[in-house]
Amino acid sequence: MIGAGFMGAVHSQAWSSVARFFPGPRPVLAVLGARNPESTRAAADRLGWREASTDWREIVARDDIDVVDIATPGDSHAEIAIAALEAGKHVICEKPLANTVEEAEAMTAAAVAARERGVRSMVAFNYRRVPAVALARQYLEEGRLGEIRHVRADYLQDWIADPDFPLVWRLQKERSGSGALGDIGAHVLDLAEHLSGQSIAEVSGTVRTFVERRPLAGASEGLSATAAEEYGEVTVDDAAAVHARLNGGAMGTVEATRFATGRKNAMRIEVNGSLGSIAFDFESMNELLYYDGRIPAADAGFRRILVTEPDHPYAGAWWPPGHGLGYEHAFVHEFADFLAAVADGRDPEPSFEHGLHIQRILDAVIRSAEDESRWTSVGAPVLTTIEGDAR
Secondary structure (H helix, E strand, O other), rough: OEOOOOHHHHHHHHHHHHHHHOOOOOOOOOOEEOOOOHHHHHHHHOOOOOEEOOOOHHHOOOOOOOEEEEOOOOHHHHHHHHHHOOOOOEEEEEEEOOOOHHHHHHHHHHHHHOOOOOEEEEEEEEHOHHHHHHHHHHHHOOOOOOOOEEEEEEEEEOOOOOOOEEEOOHHOOOHOOHHHHHHHHHHHHHHHOOOOOOOOOEEEEEEEEEOOEEEEEEEEEOOEEEEEEEEOOOOOOOOOEEEEOOOOOEEEEEEOOOOOOOOOOEEEOOOOOOEEEEEHHHHHHEEEEEEEEOOOOOOOOEEEEEEOOOOOOHHHHHHOOOOOHHHHHHHHHHHHHHHHHHHHHOOOOHHHHHHHHHHHHHHHHHHHHHOOOOOEEEOOOOOOOOOOOOO
């Protein structure tokens, strides 16, 4: 794995747990790569990796490495992924796939070429693997929602609402590509398509930076950091709002902000169809709300489903009914599906092609925002599913 920060810790926990709960290959945590020798060695010891390295090129060239997991900031995704794929390593890469459409195109071309040699790749949209979200997808595939008419999704956080919060890498375009739009908006853009069965074709976007200068960052860990005395410029959006036209006729609205005071990780989505609706809120992640429009009005209403039963997606691998799962479990499910696909000689989902499609949406939102929010085409859709993956 390349990257030893917040996502590195989450991924390490998932790699350590996956074979204990799901059948399939047992991953060996061989080597952790990051920049600083001392902190990387300490992270490797803490997170369960056998070795530590500061040279990702040496890692991807090693004969004993089968999988490369990329958990770095977006500015290094393309270089690492392309080199790993060309070296014959299966690759799983954190979202968004890259910082630019051009980088995502190069990564996708490398993934397509590697596929011909049996080398697999996947972009990591972990929220697809939350059991309640997987159940919502199942309802869509079963036709319970009918014709999809509305998709509304938002991802709300407040961790940079303080104007004195330091200028960490997520607030620098050269490192992250975009702000709230790519960091958290990519998740709900993906889910809007995944839970509607339609692809976003056109967008009208608005982005806003509320705090344009911040103190430079000293030490940082996860989403926390200490401030230095000097200041620097914020070069990404703090919030984004998107109206979307989907290719199946549905309307979509998507919002992403890191300034929603009081919201910590409120990732929410609702889909309305001609026969029913589903609603999900990650802060109640073990629950799915389902409205069956075919029930007589006198008895109708949203029904709360506790998605912890053995026959619910993924849930049967864990605890007795009612014993809920947490944030980290979605990553375990993600890696279980990835390993199963690699072992079976299948291409895991979502593919790099889908990651490229999401990158084009992000780019279209920015272009629209720069052009007075005019409707802007995304380009050719790339639809993917996880059919057959949810356990």
